[in-house]
Amino acid sequence: MGLKTFAFLNTGKENITKLLVDQGNPYAYYAIGIGNSSTDASETDYPLLGDEQKWRDANRSYFKDGNQSYIAQWNATFYYDDLPSNALNEVAIARNITNGTTQGLIRITYDEIVLGSGSSVSFQIRVSPTQG
Numbered sequence: 001m002g003l004k005t006f007a008f009l010n011t012g013k014e015n016i017t018k019l020l021v022d023q024g025n026p027y028a029y030y031a032i033g034i035g036n037s038s039t040d041a042s043e044t045d046y047p048l049l050g051d052e053q054k055w056r057d058a059n060r061s062y063f064k065d066g067n068q069s070y071i072a073q074w075n076a077t078f079y080y081d082d083l084p085s086n087a088l089n090e091v092a093i094a095r096n097i098t099n100g101t102t103q104g105l106i107r108i109t110y111d112e113i114v115l116g117s118g119s120s121v122s123f124q125i126r127v128s129p130t131q132g
Contacts, residue, residue: 001110007106009043009106010043029095032093032125033048033097034054038109038112047107050089055094058076060072060074072126073126080119087113091110
């Protein structure tokens with residue numbers, strides 16, 4: 001799988017900013033989703049652009065790495081038949097799967113993965129603040 005594009009979505013930037021200054025909490029992202037769009041990621045995107053999408057509640061955690069930076073992490077596994085075509089080109093993190101899938105944090109596109117019968121793919125997405 002070759003990473004193609006990555007975009008920190010504008011809604012995610014806004015929500016992180018509000019979270020960091022503790023206004024409008026909770027700004028938590030619970031969902032991870034896959035789709036079949038190969039359109040490059042852009043800051044103005046919806047989380048997923050494909051006409052085929054599957055969302056899951058992510059396993060979420062955070063920890064400090066060796067540099068004492070906080071890392072937010074989302075994990076989920078997707079399976080054969082989660083998308084009708086079984087062709088995956090994008091993954092996204094969004095607010096929640098019931099009514100928040102248009103409020104995204106990040107969208108990532110990658111070289112197409114086609115799942116065969118009985119197969120699965122697991123995604124682990126990490127976000128870390130950096131100082132520059």
